[in-house]
Amino acid sequence: MLCIYRAGKLHQLLHSVLGQALLIRRFIGLGRSRKVGALEKTENKAEKYVPKIEMQWLGKTLSYGDEDLLFKFNHKALPPMLMHKSVLPREERAGTSRELLAALASECMVEWMIMSLKRAGIPIEEFNTETEAKMGSDETGRAVVDRCDTEVNLRVPADRLEEARMILEHLLEVGCLMSRSVGRGVKFNYKYNWLNEASGPADS
Amino acid sequence: MARLLGKYGFPEGLYYSKDHMWAKIEDGKIRVGLTDFGQQAAGKILMVRPRPLGKSVEQGKILGTMETGKWVGPLKAPVGGSLIEFNEPLRAVKTADIVNKSPYGEGWMFVLKPANLEKDLRNLLVDVEEIEEWLKEEEKKLKKEG
Numbered sequence: 001m002l003c004i005y006r007a008g009k010l011h012q013l014l015h016s017v018l019g020q021a022l023l024i025r026r027f028i029g030l031g032r033s034r035k036v037g038a039l040e041k042t043e044n045k046a047e048k049y050v051p052k053i054e055m056q057w058l059g060k061t062l063s064y065g066d067e068d069l070l071f072k073f074n075h076k077a078l079p080p081m082l083m084h085k086s087v088l089p090r091e092e093r094a095g096t097s098r099e100l101l102a103a104l105a106s107e108c109m110v111e112w113m114i115m116s117l118k119r120a121g122i123p124i125e126e127f128n129t130e131t132e133a134k135m136g137s138d139e140t141g142r143a144v145v146d147r148c149d150t151e152v153n154l155r156v157p158a159d160r161l162e163e164a165r166m167i168l169e170h171l172l173e174v175g176c177l178m179s180r181s182v183g184r185g186v187k188f189n190y191k192y193n194w195l196n197e198a199s200g201p202a203d204s
Numbered sequence: 205m206a207r208l209l210g211k212y213g214f215p216e217g218l219y220y221s222k223d224h225m226w227a228k229i230e231d232g233k234i235r236v237g238l239t240d241f242g243q244q245a246a247g248k249i250l251m252v253r254p255r256p257l258g259k260s261v262e263q264g265k266i267l268g269t270m271e272t273g274k275w276v277g278p279l280k281a282p283v284g285g286s287l288i289e290f291n292e293p294l295r296a297v298k299t300a301d302i303v304n305k306s307p308y309g310e311g312w313m314f315v316l317k318p319a320n321l322e323k324d325l326r327n328l329l330v331d332v333e334e335i336e337e338w339l340k341e342e343e344k345k346l347k348k349e350g
Contacts, residue, residue, distance in 0.1 A: 170276045
């Protein structure tokens with residue numbers, strides 16, 4: 001099964017899968033979200049920006065179709081995103097993580113490409129990408145995303161082609177932050193907290 | 205001690221291109237690197253990727269690429285010729301920042317066997333007034349780019 005994402009148009013979709021991991025870590029109950037912070041002290045005492053994403057379940061009932069989600073990225077360039085799952089008919093019901101992963105696969109690298117070409121003073125006459133997130137299964141037989149293939153189509157002036165080609169070769173050789181991170185295996189940690197008022201110790 | 209122009213080192217005896225590269229004549233060969241201005245503007249350098257050794261490159265054409273935390277950019281030949289040597293430690297993230305630490309010394313990048321040296325040298329900056337004037341323009345550009 002394929003999922004296709006066209007890069008130039010969905011810029012704000014991102015931070016996505018890694019973001020989802022973080023947000024789920026922070027996700028502490030239905031219909032609620034936890035305060036988020038932008039700065040976190042690291043072990044070496046340096047302050048580093050750590051993205052923290054809030055997600056809210058907008059539903060109120062257990063009925064089918066009541067699964068809309070609202071993401072708040074806490075980032076000036078990323079307005080809140082409504083995942084409008086309730087528009088889907090029952091037979092099309094599915095997760096949207098693959099779309100987000102495909103967006104992630106293209107955004108990071110594409111942004112780096114564009115920034116590099118622009119900084120080198122190479123006019124970009126045309127640029128678009130298409131990413132496919134292809135499914136497979138792991139050793140237990142469960143579904144996994146096997147690979148994300150991104151195809152970049154671009155046009156630069158002929159006299160700058162050699163230069164642009166070398167820049168892109170370098171970028172593809174070393175990868176981008178996301179391809180390196182996901183490629184080596186990002187640890188997804190999840191934790192949940194019961195918000196029930198009278199929840200006592202688990203084994204009491 | 206290197207000559208300072210503003211906050212940038214520009215040692216005497218070298219030729220400078222407007223692409224922020226320096227060239228030093230050594231026994232008929234040309235050693236090439238990034239200027240102090242170039243390395244300061246780039247920030248920490250993570251990797252340099254050369255064209256294959258033996259490749260002939262014209263003056264002003266791309267000799268290799270340089271990676272920083274935010275972009276990958278071209279390194280252009282200050283003089284034309286064939287690439288005969290590359291400073292291997294610049295391939296590795298752990299050691300590439302010698303360009304930042306010592307742009308005119310251990311952080312050299314390439315050695316070229318020049319093709320039209322006399323002609324190409326005429327296009328390079330060597331005079332201090334010329335360099336200063338060009339630097340002012342470059343600083344303006346840098347400020348504008350943020």
